[in-house]
Amino acid sequence: MAIGERILMGPGPANVYPEVTAALGRPVLGHLDPEFLSLLEETCDRLRAVFRTSNRLTFPVSGTGSAGMEAALVNTVSSGDVVVVGVNGLFGERMCEIAGRLGAQVVKVEAPWGEPLDPAAVLSAHPAPSVIALVHAETSTGV
Structure with a gap:
């Protein structure tokens, strides 16, 4: 299927930055890969800072x-x-x-x-x- 470039102007989905599209072409990291776990921990640390909590069960939700x-x-x-x-x-x-x-x-x-x-x-x-x-x-x- 060949889909031409589109400009999406609604509330979502939205156009993706070229850097994100390029990243999607890289190999997938497993959920137990040390690089993934490091990125997840950094993300959780940042979420705890945003929400001003020290709760270790703070984590991102992948979903709508x-x-x-x-x-x-x-x-x-x-x-x-x-x-x-x-x-x-x-x-x-x-x-x-x-x-x-x-x-x-x-x-x-x-x-x-x-x-x-x-x-x-x-x-x-x-x-x-x-x-x-x-x-x-x-x-x-x-x-």
């Missing part, structure tokens, strides 16, 4: 944004927890579904799709939520 969202909620929400979720698009709705499947009491703070959420409404939605969950870039609506 929804996989990352589910991983975050599964690791922070317990059955019966109150979870305030900002909803102004598809991915906010998805967070509600995930939190609900985990047994959380979901409190939705809604804005019309494509409109920003009111921070005061989020903060006043519940006096003591266990988690406040917001989508940083709601690609379904461009907010």
Whole structure:
């Protein structure tokens, strides 16, 4: 299959830098290769710095944004927890579904799709939520 060059202008997938394309042509490192383990440890160290944690179980997740969202909620929400979720698009709705499947009491703070959420409404939605969950870039609506 011969695919010509494309310019991708959506929220994802995105065009890949030529350096990344070249790297994809190199031999694959096994998950126990010393070079891979060194790179993984460096990546984990940097993630711990970004998230200001010393937790040794901090590691990257290879998956879609929804996989990352589910991983975050599964690791922070317990059955019966109150979870305030900002909803102004598809991915906010998805967070509600995930939190609900985990047994959380979901409190939705809604804005019309494509409109920003009111921070005061989020903060006043519940006096003591266990988690406040917001989508940083709601690609379904461009907010």
